[in-house]
Amino acid sequence: MAVAEVWEVSKRAIEAYTGLSPATFFTVLAVAVALYYTVAGFLAPPPPPPPRQVEVDPLPPPVQLGEVTEEELRAYDGSDPKKPLLMAIKGQIYDVTQSRMFYGPGGPYALFAGKDASRALAKMSFEQNDLTGDISGLGPFELEALQDWEYKFMGKYAKVGTIKKTVPETEGSNDGTSEITEKTLEATDDSDKRDRHSAETKKDGQAESSTNVEHSEEPKEDGASGHGDESEQHAELKGHGSSDHGEEVGCGAEFKEVGTGEGTKE
């Protein structure tokens, strides 16, 4: 009874306030609501995509290797994905696994992985015979560029070991142990000066930064004969921001041309 009364009152109110019959009023109301939801659906921002489950394996903490030979270091060239990616500069081995895109298989610098790439980095060269830790005969600017690379690596990567210096069979002792300590190297005669120089550098590792400057004397003489235009090279290297130890070491096309010049080859 009460419901019927309410409905009668509502009907009269609708007619009085809107001038529409109740049927027309409810039809218009339904259309308006439908229109509202349609338009609101178009204007509303799309729902956020469901959070993606990116499966990134966290890198295992760097494993300290201690002293390894260059041969042993090669095992860490990325060919075994379970092993860390290692690369050495001046006999100091760094874990570069975090930069797999650079040094991993197929990466632009994959050829450096598992090696001491000092010479290649100093000369900005990708040549096979420069993929060595032998930095003898380099010019002062090349040594400086190398130093900058070393600073970069020291700042970016964990040091995980050092390269054990080895001597060729012919120079080594006959008891089959070709690995020698730096002390032994120092004991060799002066004709082996260059080897000694690189061995010292290797031994000192991170602390040798200053000794490099002193050592640059020797290569300077050597370099002078081989480098026609070293100052020009230097200018180019500097131009790419490789001199600021705190900064990223840059590299570019010019580097390649400069570094791969025949001038420094022996």
Ligand code: HEM
């Ligand atoms: C066409 C010439 C080159 C171009 C365009 C180039 C470009 C680059 C770029 C964009 C990066 C990444 C920098 C970063 O994000 O930290 C890089 C890194 C690097 N470049 Fe080059 N590069 C060139 C030549 C060379 C050469 C000749 C060498 C040495 C022989 C070299 C050695 C490296 C190394 C070792 C890294 C990685 C440094 C790290 O581990 O952070 N590049 N290069």
